[in-house]
Amino acid sequence: MPLIEFSNKGLYCPQGNFYIDPWKPVDFAVISHGHSDHARWGSKKYLCHHDTKPILQLRLGENEYHSVGWNEPVFMNGVSISLFPAGHIIGSAQVRIEYKGEVWVFTGDYKTEDDGISTAYEPVKCNTFITESTFGLPIYKWKPQDEIFEEMKNWIYTNKSNGKSSIFIAYSLGKAQRILKPLAETGFPIYAHGAVYNMHTTLQSAGWALPDVKRITTETTKEELKECIVIAPSSAEGSPWMKRFSPYATGICSGWMQVRGNVRRKNADAGFALSDHCDWEGLLTAVKATGAEKVYATHGFQSTFSKYLNELGIEAGEVKTEYGNEEQSENENVNSEVVNSEL
Amino acid sequence: MKRFAELIMKLATTTKTNAKLEAIRAYFSEATSEDKIWVIALFTGRRPKRSVNSALLRASCMQAANIDPWLFEECYHTVGDLAETISLLIPESDIDTKDVVEYSLSHYMNLLRNIGKEDDDVKALFVSEAWTQMNRSEIFVFNKLMTGGFRIGVSQKLMVNAIAKTTDVSPSIIAHRIMGDWNPATISFDELMSTEHSAADDSKPYPFYLAYAIENEVSELGNEDEWQAEWKWDGIRGQIIKRNDELFVWSRGEELMTDKFPEYKILQELLPNGTAIDGEIISLATPSEEGNFAPLPFSALQTRIGRKNITSKQLKEAPVGFIAYDIIEENAKDIRMISMLERRKKLEEIISKINVPILHLSPIINFNNWEELINVRKQSRDKGSEGIMLKRKNSEYKDGRKRGDWWKWKIDPLTIDAVMIYAQKGSGRRSNLYTDYTFAVKDGDNLVTFAKAYSGLTDKEFAQVDNFVKRNSIEKFGPVRTVKPELVFELAFEGIAESKRHKSGVALRFPRMSRWRKDKKPEDINTLDDLKMMLKIFNEQYSSKVSE
Numbered sequence: 001m002p003l004i005e006f007s008n009k010g011l012y013c014p015q016g017n018f019y020i021d022p023w024k025p026v027d028f029a030v031i032s033h034g035h036s037d038h039a040r041w042g043s044k045k046y047l048c049h050h051d052t053k054p055i056l057q058l059r060l061g062e063n064e065y066h067s068v069g070w071n072e073p074v075f076m077n078g079v080s081i082s083l084f085p086a087g088h089i090i091g092s093a094q095v096r097i098e099y100k101g102e103v104w105v106f107t108g109d110y111k112t113e114d115d116g117i118s119t120a121y122e123p124v125k126c127n128t129f130i131t132e133s134t135f136g137l138p139i140y141k142w143k144p145q146d147e148i149f150e151e152m153k154n155w156i157y158t159n160k161s162n163g164k165s166s167i168f169i170a171y172s173l174g175k176a177q178r179i180l181k182p183l184a185e186t187g188f189p190i191y192a193h194g195a196v197y198n199m200h201t202t203l204q205s206a207g208w209a210l211p212d213v214k215r216i217t218t219e220t221t222k223e224e225l226k227e228c229i230v231i232a233p234s235s236a237e238g239s240p241w242m243k244r245f246s247p248y249a250t251g252i253c254s255g256w257m258q259v260r261g262n263v264r265r266k267n268a269d270a271g272f273a274l275s276d277h278c279d280w281e282g283l284l285t286a287v288k289a290t291g292a293e294k295v296y297a298t299h300g301f302q303s304t305f306s307k308y309l310n311e312l313g314i315e316a317g318e319v320k321t322e323y324g325n326e327e328q329s330e331n332e333n334v335n336s337e338v339v340n341s342e343l
Numbered sequence: 344m345k346r347f348a349e350l351i352m353k354l355a356t357t358t359k360t361n362a363k364l365e366a367i368r369a370y371f372s373e374a375t376s377e378d379k380i381w382v383i384a385l386f387t388g389r390r391p392k393r394s395v396n397s398a399l400l401r402a403s404c405m406q407a408a409n410i411d412p413w414l415f416e417e418c419y420h421t422v423g424d425l426a427e428t429i430s431l432l433i434p435e436s437d438i439d440t441k442d443v444v445e446y447s448l449s450h451y452m453n454l455l456r457n458i459g460k461e462d463d464d465v466k467a468l469f470v471s472e473a474w475t476q477m478n479r480s481e482i483f484v485f486n487k488l489m490t491g492g493f494r495i496g497v498s499q500k501l502m503v504n505a506i507a508k509t510t511d512v513s514p515s516i517i518a519h520r521i522m523g524d525w526n527p528a529t530i531s532f533d534e535l536m537s538t539e540h541s542a543a544d545d546s547k548p549y550p551f552y553l554a555y556a557i558e559n560e561v562s563e564l565g566n567e568d569e570w571q572a573e574w575k576w577d578g579i580r581g582q583i584i585k586r587n588d589e590l591f592v593w594s595r596g597e598e599l600m601t602d603k604f605p606e607y608k609i610l611q612e613l614l615p616n617g618t619a620i621d622g623e624i625i626s627l628a629t630p631s632e633e634g635n636f637a638p639l640p641f642s643a644l645q646t647r648i649g650r651k652n653i654t655s656k657q658l659k660e661a662p663v664g665f666i667a668y669d670i671i672e673e674n675a676k677d678i679r680m681i682s683m684l685e686r687r688k689k690l691e692e693i694i695s696k697i698n699v700p701i702l703h704l705s706p707i708i709n710f711n712n713w714e715e716l717i718n719v720r721k722q723s724r725d726k727g728s729e730g731i732m733l734k735r736k737n738s739e740y741k742d743g744r745k746r747g748d749w750w751k752w753k754i755d756p757l758t759i760d761a762v763m764i765y766a767q768k769g770s771g772r773r774s775n776l777y778t779d780y781t782f783a784v785k786d787g788d789n790l791v792t793f794a795k796a797y798s799g800l801t802d803k804e805f806a807q808v809d810n811f812v813k814r815n816s817i818e819k820f821g822p823v824r825t826v827k828p829e830l831v832f833e834l835a836f837e838g839i840a841e842s843k844r845h846k847s848g849v850a851l852r853f854p855r856m857s858r859w860r861k862d863k864k865p866e867d868i869n870t871l872d873d874l875k876m877m878l879k880i881f882n883e884q885y886s887s888k889v890s891e
Contacts (some may be wrong), residue, residue: 139418139431261774304417
């Protein structure tokens with residue numbers, strides 16, 4: 001019996017009788033991180049990292065949450081479950097399952113670059129490795145984040161000299177916190193969309209030291225917003241809500257911005273290929289570091305990535321899950337419903 | 344090259360005309376004369392012949408990036424653009440680009456002009472070395488210069504206005520000077536802008552005056568007496584010019600097409616020197632006499648363009664004539680500023696004097712009031728035309744697309760309901776998004792494909808269809824997905840012709856999605872018999888005209 005089965009409700013461990021990131025309500029759900037395609041509503045019990053708990057409370061309401069620290073195993077019918085940093089967003093974890101000496105690891109979403117705010121990714125040795133492959137093509141090769149931050153700052157200065165506000169489109173959980181520090185370094189005030197602001201205060205009260213942002217309310221005057229910096233989720237893009245910042249320029253922060261067509265399609269003034277996922281090299285490094293005999297690639301370019309691994313001599317297969325949405329942005333469709341409901 | 348790449352990137356990331364104008368202006372105020380002339384050439388479609396083919400670029404890239412062909416293809420289908428795919432795959436150079444000699448745009452353009460003669464090995468070496476000296480956007484732009492199909496989103500009008508801002512010459516004069524037959528490798532910027540050069544180029548056409556589609560009720564144009572109505576013919580807009588005993592035929596796309604239409608040869612003798620006539624290059628059924636002609640569908644003309652040598656069979660099956668709309672040069676004098684009524688008089692004189700069966704005057708439609716014209720327009724298709732042109736009688740001949748004096752008033756397109764069965768990812772701003780669809784009609788229990796379309800939906804609708812395709816694809820053939828036949832669209836098109844190449848036996852002209860028929864199920868779509876009936880009716884309209 002395999003340690004994890006790919007069921008129609010999500011990744012299932014029959015021996016321990018629990019699910020990981022299920023997309024349908026179950027009795028016991030281990031949650032890798034707080035993004036809405038991984039942490040869904042309706043399960044009876046949730047297991048997650050301490051840092052993810054406040055995020056789930058904000059997004060899913062009060063439920064039975066059990067939270068643990070890094071590498072603190074929980075046992076379910078002899079199966080050991082432990083969490084290791086995935087470096088994707090605050091609290092994001094890889095889920096390690098061990099039974100009778102056999103180890104499986106599910107990455108959730110992850111990146112190998114240390115962003116300074118999410119606990120840095122740690123490779124975990126295992127027999128079977130289930131990895132995301134959102135950006136599993138060699139065209140995705142990220143620049144170091146400091147270089148991108150520099151570009152973002154320069155963009156703000158250019159906009160300012162043209163009398164424009166700078167609106168950054170960033171996912172309210174993860175990207176929004178990641179870009180805060182470099183944006184704050186410009187010394188200009190930063191305003192946040194409601195969805196971003198809610199997450200911000202939740203994380204601040206959970207003890208995260210984040211630079212201050214201002215909430216935009218009906219009282220915020222046009223004068224205050226002149227040439228300001230704004231962080232907003234993709235749902236706000238092109239909406240009447242944006243009008244108050246006029247004149248402004250929009251910059252989208254997403255790995256998808258690596259390809260020009262996506263920037264143009266979004267009618268964005270700038271695209272910053274800043275991703276919370278691994279790039280091609282990151283995925284390859286991670287796979288090799290696990291020493292796994294068998295790899296499953298999921299959400300993203302799973303067929304390409306697994307084919308490539310097989311060519312390298314690493315046995316790999318692809319799995320269809322309902323995470324991400326095939327080849328789609330973390331900012332798009334799947335999450336848009338949730339983002340909207342936050343407004 | 345860096346400055347040029349920056350310009351291209353700036354142009355690509357803004358949709359605002361003023362920002363584009365400013366970017367080009369800034370570039371022109373700094374660039375060398377050699378670079379300027381190349382930018383004008385590139386932005387007006389005067390690209391050197393493709394010298395390095397895409398197979399060689401692919402191979403060089405795969406070698407540099409150390410990847411296999413299948414993986415390269417996966418990347419290409421996701422990016423949707425060869426030049427960009429390569430720019431993303433080439434490993435970042437080890438050389439510190441700051442220390443590399445910065446080569447100019449003209450440097451590379453001159454090399455590209457001559458590389459065509461060299462062996463593939465030499466070409467591959469040239470390309471891979473150039474890549475190591477460039478950053479990502481430079482590689483992208485450089486590849487674009489080699490592969491062609493470079494849509495920069497800069498209209499001729501925009502560029503003309505930008506040049507006008509850096510020189511003291513008015514936009515309409517610049518628009519005229521940059522037309523015609525000139526070579527960026529042999530002419531300098533100042534020469535091109537000079538009056539001497541303009542006078543020296545006998546072939547130089549005038550910028551075409553283009554009409555916007557009429558937006559409101561035709562009656563809002565005001566007094567009927569001020570307007571002249573003509574049929575809108577469906578050929579290729581062109582200019583016939585005779586200067587210094589030589590004849591030149593230009594298409595609106597600024598392509599010199601003199602040799603493609605031997606029928607016009609006779610005009611070399613008959614037209615007076617210093618004449619430029621604007622009109623429609625169009626296939627006409629023979630025999631046609633003066634004042635009486637019968638246009639053939641555009642598909643007939645299509646057999647003539649894009650061929651190097653015209654066979655006598657083609658000459659017989661798709662003879663070409665010219666329907667004259669306007670005269671813009673007479674006795675070597677630019678007469679664009681005199682009123683259209685006066686120009687029309689001059690045009691009528693010249694054509695009746697020549698009196699050859701290939702040159703016709705565009706007939707004027709007589710009407711007393713708008714009501715009447717609305718009824719006349721309904722006969723457009725029977726006349727073999729695609730609608731009506733309305734021109735203000737006292738209008739000048741302007742340059743480019745301008746509102747106010749000339750309007751096109753096309754007839755409603757033909758439509759058919761069909762189901763989408765294949766989808767492919769688009770390119771450019773639609774990369775990684777399924778936007779190119781193949782449609783089928785019913786034939787008994789089977790579905791028969793008959794048309795492809797990739798325009799007409801809003802971005803939001805495209806996103807919805809894309810989502811559908813990703814969730815409902817049945818099979819994958821390279822970049823193409825077969826999709827569950829479920830989504831029904833109304834396709835609009837301008838014409839229908841017999842085709843041996845298509846399984847359905849028909850080919851449509853300008854098919855596009857006019858409506859997403861969410862109210863219809865695949866059972867409700869049209870049939871192959873419906874299409875064949877449309878073809879029959881469409882052909883009868885033309886043949887009835889010929890027999891008249």
